[in-house]
Amino acid sequence: MSRKNKVPLADRVVRSAEASLAARHFASAIDILVGIGWLDPGAAERWRRGQVDCLEEAIPTDPARVSEAMRLFRSWATAQGLLANPTEYVARTPRRQPLRFSRSGDPALEESYRTHWVSPELSEKKRERLAEKVSRAPELVVVQPLKADWTCHRCGGTGDLLMMETPGPACLRCAGLDDLEFLPAGEALLTRRAKARSTRYAVVVRFSKTRRRYERQGLLVEPQAAADAARPTPAPGGG
Incomplete structure (x- = not known):
């Protein structure tokens, strides 16, 4: 032009x-x-x-x-x-x-x-x-890396999941999220219930080479929230 x-x-x-x-x-x-x-x-x-x-x-x-x-x-x-x-x-x-x-x-x-x-x-x-x-504070995002040979910029360790920071990737322990439990995507009701019960949570994503974008893989939630969400809902009027 x-x-x-x-x-x-x-x-x-x-x-x-x-x-x-x-x-x-x-x-x-x-x-x-x-x-x-x-x-x-x-x-x-x-x-x-x-x-x-x-x-x-x-x-x-x-x-x-x-x-x-x-x-x-x-x-x-x-x-x-x-x-x-x-x-x-x-x-x-x-x-x-x-x-x-x-x-x-x-x-x-x-x-x-x-x-x-x-x-x-x-x-x-x-x-x-x-x-x-x-x-509202945005959701935390954790990455499931495509390659396993990455190094935490804080401690030099590695892991299955990482969080990107300004200096580089950080392991969940250094990011303060290693106590959370992973719920894989697929059970929408369970995920919603666990998310509602968890005071801390993070979305897990993985980069798709074919679609060239990050796609949701699941959620990290507090273990107690995951356990509570998995319990059957009592029937109305049940003892």
Whole structure:
């Protein structure tokens, strides 16, 4: 595409924002950056897993252009009468540390990045439920590696499962998840019951070479939760 025929940045931002608003009743900075093609979804996922220090490091675009896009987004959201809703972003790691967006860490800039703009057409109750949902800590993800010859960057050990961290893979013992029990996928009811009873859990995934994506293999839950979930449900009125 020639420079003459390029779509103006303002139009690209608005299109992305409108698409997100129509689909989820809110729009976020990440929605815009992914929508205009400046942020790869895979890079965003690595950031959520704590493997990237800050989101801006995953955006291969001139910082001035990123700032311009965010300014255009805020201007559009304000003009549309959307409601600003600051949202918590925490890493998909056992420590659940707050995620950082900017290289500088400036509080005002961080707040700008994590503010979601919500449709005023939603009732107050629905806005509260939406805020609770998007602020919920993401599920922990554990990887079932394709190769067995990996090494924990903390202790030098290995294992059947690992958790990716910024320096490299970590074994479940070092990640603090080695006490959990594996429930393989296939029994949806048992998995749901165990997940509901477990205060700590993690999703187990494995990369599919044919589909070129990570696919769910099962769940890690607390042993007591797995045992409770496996018990038969008493019949109504039973002794």
